[in-house]
Amino acid sequence: MFDITIAGDGTIRLNGRLDSNQVDMTREILEKVGSTTTVDFAELRYISSAGLGLLLATQKRLNDSGHKLEIVNMTPHIRDIFTIAGFDFIFDIK
Amino acid sequence: MRRNFRRDLESLDGIFTFAGEFESDNGLDDSESYFLDLTLEELFTNLVRHAPGHDEIEIEIELERDLLTIRLTDRETEPFDGNSLGDVDTQKPLMEREPGGLGIYLVKKMADGLDYDYDEGTLVVTARKRLEDK
Numbered sequence: 021m022f023d024i025t026i027a028g029d030g031t032i033r034l035n036g037r038l039d040s041n042q043v044d045m046t047r048e049i050l051e052k053v054g055s056t057t058t059v060d061f062a063e064l065r066y067i068s069s070a071g072l073g074l075l076l077a078t079q080k081r082l083n084d085s086g087h088k089l090e091i092v093n094m095t096p097h098i099r100d101i102f103t104i105a106g107f108d109f110i111f112d113i114k
Numbered sequence: 115m116r117r118n119f120r121r122d123l124e125s126l127d128g129i130f131t132f133a134g135e136f137e138s139d140n141g142l143d144d145s146e147s148y149f150l151d152l153t154l155e156e157l158f159t160n161l162v163r164h165a166p167g168h169d170e171i172e173i174e175i176e177l178e179r180d181l182l183t184i185r186l187t188d189r190e191t192e193p194f195d196g197n198s199l200g201d202v203d204t205q206k207p208l209m210e211r212e213p214g215g216l217g218i219y220l221v222k223k224m225a226d227g228l229d230y231d232y233d234e235g236t237l238v239v240t241a242r243k244r245l246e247d248k
């Protein structure tokens with residue numbers, strides 16, 4: 021089960037499990053992001069390399085225009101994955 | 115537990131259900147379950163995307179004392195060794211990072227062993243991890 025929503029303040033909320041089969045839906049949303057945006061991981065329970073790759077591509081695209089993704093409310097298991105992948109260096113995690 | 119899955123990414127939901135049954139039956143905690151799900155997804159999608167093979171891929175999961183073993187068997191396929199891929203350089207700056215190879219890298223870092231064995235058209239990928247308190 022996976023869902024992605026955009027709150028009134030522009031925050032993107034990821035809910036559930038972001039696996040390889042959910043990447044297309046997520047890409048459709050992230051491709052529309054053009055400025056610094058908060059991504060709320062509070063309800064994200066799982067992410068694999070497919071989702072990580074999509075976040076990486078988005079961060080690189082935004083970086084070209086001086087913007088970025090800011091990730092908030094990351095759970096410990098997902099923080100572990102980010103650390104192993106070295107993503108803790110390239111994302112603003114709050 | 116052993117089950118065959120169609121060689122298709124749409125099999126992932128069934129694979130996670132299969133893994134969930136194993137995790138429940140064997141009392142895996144959240145961290146151990148995350149490892150199992152991630153390993154199955156990364157290894158299965160890697161086989162589906164990077165080599166032709168038989169219509170189905172066999173997945174076997176077993177826990178013997180504290181040793182979790184995850185084994186994927188792909189038949190009528192070509193030689194492949196994920197360990198021959200270089201490690202991802204996680205220290206590279208953002209603009210030099212590429213997503214390729216990240217899945218196998220994560221499994222290698224989280225598992226205690228990852229082996230690729232190829233013999234006469236059959237590729238067996240085995241990941242092992244020692245679980246605490248089992």
